[in-house]
Amino acid sequence: MESDLDLIEDGVVIHKAAVPPADVQLVKLAADKAYAAVEAVGIGIEPEGSCADLIKHIASTIDWGGMHVSQALDIAQSSCPDAGAAFDRIVERVEQILADSRRRSGAKYREDLSYLRRHRSRWAGRRGRLTPVPWHFDAGAAGTAEWDPCFNVWMPLVPVGTICPTLEFLPRSSFHVRSGRFTTTPDVGFPDEAWVSSILSDDLRLAPILRPGDIAIFDHWTLHRTQPLAWALRTRTSAEIRFSDQPFQPS
Ligand SMILES: O=C(O)CCC(=O)C(=O)O
Numbered sequence: 001m002e003s004d005l006d007l008i009e010d011g012v013v014i015h016k017a018a019v020p021p022a023d024v025q026l027v028k029l030a031a032d033k034a035y036a037a038v039e040a041v042g043i044g045i046e047p048e049g050s051c052a053d054l055i056k057h058i059a060s061t062i063d064w065g066g067m068h069v070s071q072a073l074d075i076a077q078s079s080c081p082d083a084g085a086a087f088d089r090i091v092e093r094v095e096q097i098l099a100d101s102r103r104r105s106g107a108k109y110r111e112d113l114s115y116l117r118r119h120r121s122r123w124a125g126r127r128g129r130l131t132p133v134p135w136h137f138d139a140g141a142a143g144t145a146e147w148d149p150c151f152n153v154w155m156p157l158v159p160v161g162t163i164c165p166t167l168e169f170l171p172r173s174s175f176h177v178r179s180g181r182f183t184t185t186p187d188v189g190f191p192d193e194a195w196v197s198s199i200l201s202d203d204l205r206l207a208p209i210l211r212p213g214d215i216a217i218f219d220h221w222t223l224h225r226t227q228p229l230a231w232a233l234r235t236r237t238s239a240e241i242r243f244s245d246q247p248f249q250p251s
């Protein structure tokens with residue numbers, strides 16, 4: 001089921017029940033395993049096995065709450081062997097949805113630009129900290145400008161929009177950027193608050209309530225942020241799966 005927004009015109013579209021919740025659940029199990037392995041390093045437990053170096057590397061960079069989806073699947077491979085195939089099915093399905101939303105052939109999955117991200121609940125205390133992301137354009141903040149056209153398929157692994165933050169979007173912001181109306185747009189990812197307030201005043205904001213299986217697809221010039229919630233009661237894990245017409249070329 002598709003929302004009445006249009007990806008081309010509005011820069012964001014919501015698809016409910018886009019992918020099977022059972023596949024999302026398998027990816028969530030893998031994510032939970034990978035985060036558990038990485039967080040164990042934080043409390044002094046040495047990782048073992050073939051992914052030990054990878055786990056230690058992620059542990060040293062996990063401050064922002066993220067790791068590559070492919071890294072999580074690798075780490076969890078032995079305990080969740082079906083998660084990789086579940087993720088492949090998800091990618092195949094969203095490539096089709098993306099193609100339909102663009103009314104042209106779909107962009108290709110970019111493993112190198114795709115991440116899991118975890119926000120701690122406020123109750124996590126010393127085990128973690130909240131990692132809300134302020135208003136930004138992925139083109140700058142996620143470094144995807146050079147891969148235009150580029151889309152983020154945002155897929156929460158838990159229900160979001162009530163007790164866990166969803167994303168908040170400014171629909172049509174990509175249209176304004178591309179048509180030059182936002183002339184003060186900095187080409188860096190995070191515009192300053194004053195600039196954001198000046199363009200937000202008369203525009204619709206969208207903070208969709210989503211369940212596992214639902215996705216939000218948005219252009220990398222669509223302004224968005226973590227939904228500000230006074231109380232985030234649960235840890236929220238989500239996948240940001242990026243697609244571009246330009247395939248990744250490993251150097
Ligand atoms: O997880 C969040 O709240 C922010 C995610 C985000 O900005 C993104 O996926 O591009």
Ligand SMILES: [Fe+2]
Pocket residue numbers: 136137138141142224
């Ligand atoms: Fe983003």
